Amino acid sequence: MSGRLAVLACTGAASLQDAGRRGYQRQGLSASGPMDALALAAANVLVGNPTGTVAIEFGLGGGRFRQEGGEAWLALAGAPCALRVDGVPVPDHRAFLLTDGSSLVVEPPRRGVYAYLAVAGGFAVPQILGSCSLHQRAGLGGLDGRVLRVGDRLDGIGAPGGERPPGVHASLDPLPLDGEAPVRVVLGPQDDHFPPEALATFSEAAFSVSHRADRMGIQLDGPALAHGPHGYNIVSDATVMGSVQVPGSGRPIVLMADRQTTGGYPKIATVISADLRRVAQRRPGEAIRFRPIALADAFALARERMAVIADLPRAVRAHGTRMAESLASANLAGVAFDAFADPLGDGM
Amino acid sequence: MGATPLSLGRFYPRRKVDDVSPPAIRLLWCGDTALTVEFGDRIDPALNARVLALDGRLRDADCPGLIETVPTYRSLTLHLDPILVDPACLEATVRTLAALPAPPVPPKRVWQVPVMYGGDFGIDLADVAAHHGLSPSAVIERHAAPEYRVVMIGFLPGYAYLDGLDPGLALSRRSSPRPTTPAGTISIGGVQALVASIAAPSGWHLLGRTPVRAFLPGRDPVFLFEPGDGIRFVPTDPARWDALDRAAAAGDPVAEVAA
Numbered sequence: 370m371s372g373r374l375a376v377l378a379c380t381g382a383a384s385l386q387d388a389g390r391r392g393y394q395r396q397g398l399s400a401s402g403p404m405d406a407l408a409l410a411a412a413n414v415l416v417g418n419p420t421g422t423v424a425i426e427f428g429l430g431g432g433r434f435r436q437e438g439g440e441a442w443l444a445l446a447g448a449p450c451a452l453r454v455d456g457v458p459v460p461d462h463r464a465f466l467l468t469d470g471s472s473l474v475v476e477p478p479r480r481g482v483y484a485y486l487a488v489a490g491g492f493a494v495p496q497i498l499g500s501c502s503l504h505q506r507a508g509l510g511g512l513d514g515r516v517l518r519v520g521d522r523l524d525g526i527g528a529p530g531g532e533r534p535p536g537v538h539a540s541l542d543p544l545p546l547d548g549e550a551p552v553r554v555v556l557g558p559q560d561d562h563f564p565p566e567a568l569a570t571f572s573e574a575a576f577s578v579s580h581r582a583d584r585m586g587i588q589l590d591g592p593a594l595a596h597g598p599h600g601y602n603i604v605s606d607a608t609v610m611g612s613v614q615v616p617g618s619g620r621p622i623v624l625m626a627d628r629q630t631t632g633g634y635p636k637i638a639t640v641i642s643a644d645l646r647r648v649a650q651r652r653p654g655e656a657i658r659f660r661p662i663a664l665a666d667a668f669a670l671a672r673e674r675m676a677v678i679a680d681l682p683r684a685v686r687a688h689g690t691r692m693a694e695s696l697a698s699a700n701l702a703g704v705a706f707d708a709f710a711d712p713l714g715d716g717m
Numbered sequence: 718m719g720a721t722p723l724s725l726g727r728f729y730p731r732r733k734v735d736d737v738s739p740p741a742i743r744l745l746w747c748g749d750t751a752l753t754v755e756f757g758d759r760i761d762p763a764l765n766a767r768v769l770a771l772d773g774r775l776r777d778a779d780c781p782g783l784i785e786t787v788p789t790y791r792s793l794t795l796h797l798d799p800i801l802v803d804p805a806c807l808e809a810t811v812r813t814l815a816a817l818p819a820p821p822v823p824p825k826r827v828w829q830v831p832v833m834y835g836g837d838f839g840i841d842l843a844d845v846a847a848h849h850g851l852s853p854s855a856v857i858e859r860h861a862a863p864e865y866r867v868v869m870i871g872f873l874p875g876y877a878y879l880d881g882l883d884p885g886l887a888l889s890r891r892s893s894p895r896p897t898t899p900a901g902t903i904s905i906g907g908v909q910a911l912v913a914s915i916a917a918p919s920g921w922h923l924l925g926r927t928p929v930r931a932f933l934p935g936r937d938p939v940f941l942f943e944p945g946d947g948i949r950f951v952p953t954d955p956a957r958w959d960a961l962d963r964a965a966a967a968g969d970p971v972a973e974v975a976a
Contacts, residue, residue: 397872398874629871639746
């Protein structure tokens with residue numbers, strides 16, 4: 370985009386996130402990056418960006434913004450949020466133009482937790498240790514090492530040279546949040562610290578997301594998991610995003626993007642990478658059931674997810690074409706679609 | 718806080734002294750994004766030497782999909798790109814490299830870290846001394862005597878976990894952790910010693926504070942210590958705190974490297 374996006378209001382924890390920071394876990398700094406990587410990718414593809422471009426991540430919140438000093442194409446994907454441009458509703462999972470001086474309202478999500486607002490070209494924020502992602506606990510990345518707040522101004526980088534603007538027909542079916550689906554895990558690395566009853570409970574019982582859920586970890590309510598005779602302490606080893614650690618209370622915690630890099634509690638299982646977004650998008654009070662699967666299946670599902678992300682540009686074009694056709698036939702029927710009019714006449 | 722001093726000793730029976738074959742490792746998959754190579758379940762310098770040796774060898778090896786490694790006391794975790802990694806091939810590579818001998822190597826560098834002990838800097842010094850029947854100055858002397866080894870940097874950015882604490886100072890963690898402890902805290906928990914970087918909750922015993930920033934965004938380097946580094950604590954006059962703290966905040970390491 371040209372110009373900048375001014376933050377007029379902000380609720381929840383809104384932060385800047387790109388694909389995350391690699392190479393510093395040996396120094397105690399976790400990778401950060403999106404809680405829902407598919408949603409970040411989708412928002413970016415809708416405005417013509419590479420999938421890992423820095424965007425605003427909303428967590429159970431929204432905000433009010435004003436575009437200044439130029440116009441910009443934006444899109445929001447992930448948890449569905451009501452959007453209004455100068456008071457006029459615009460859909461999520463669809464590109465829209467924010468002209469100079471116009472305002473954007475992002476309401477908190479109706480379902481799910483994390484939504485991503487991407488801007489064509491991305492935001493001009495410095496990379497710290499190779500990434501723009503905020504790691505709040507470390508006070509590093511994002512805008513001055515903190516979440517967004519009123520008064521911030523996010524400069525745009527401008528769309529890549531020669532790229533056509535995405536056009537209003539750049540759209541996708543809303544991403545499924547898989548709100549009822551089981552969360553698939555691979556047991557271990559410390560499943561042998563738990564007796565068979567605890568493993569059975571973990572695999573069969575319903576847990577729910579507690580209010581202690583953020584970018585560091587998601588603590589679950591539900592039955593307590595008993596440890597084996599070796600107790601709940603191990604000599605610390607490394608964690609991953611998706612580690613399900615079980616502290617002395619027996620209440621599992623799923624470690625997430627800003628987690629501690631090492632920990633001294635046994636980890637009964639690990640959420641597969643493809644299902645991390647299922648965990649991230651569950652709200653406090655919503656149910657989580659875990660389903661253990663084989664490691665080979667976890668790799669297969671990771672490849673499937675990667676294929677979905679690689680296919681996003683094609684999906685955006687196909688969806689946009691259908692959208693344009695249906696709009697064209699609707700217009701033939703005499704229905705006005707001014708709110709969705711494409712000011713550049715660019716279509717796809 | 719993270720690690721426990723307990724030796725679990727269940728997967729790795731003690732070996733005879735004349736057994737020179739490399740002990741078995743366990744390969745523990747952490748879902749589809751990481752593989753933990755476990756050399757043992759104890760705090761033991763010999764295990765950590767093997768961890769660091771494998772870490773170094775993997776840096777030179779061709780391992781598709783390997784993003785980064787995390788050495789800990791007794792394991793090495795390989796963070797992986799699940800699309801690029803060939804699990805069977807990686808396991809074979811790791812087994813081959815882990816079986817090579819791993820003689821302990823001296824630290825490449827040893828940091829002299831100034832520490833202000835006791836008083837407001839180390840509110841548990843007197844209690845630790847009383848527990849061991851020592852004077853506070855004897856605790857300081859014993860804590861500052863060894864050359865420690867950074868065996869793990871983890872939990873939070875720059876938190877350096879050290880091996881080498883005088884066993885006569887070892888003390889189980891507090892039953893109730895403190896909700897916050899200051900940046901630069903020098904503490905002990907069980908047989909471990911720690912240099913904390915940023916403020917955090919902790920159940921360890923606080924002996925002192927260092928003005929050294931193990932982690933400082935905006936400084937080059939952002940992180941001061943590396944796994945494998947040596948650390949020596951230098952008892953320092955609390956009157957020097959303000960000057961050293963200012964210099965450290967401005968980017969001066971205020972920790973010197975001895976050759």
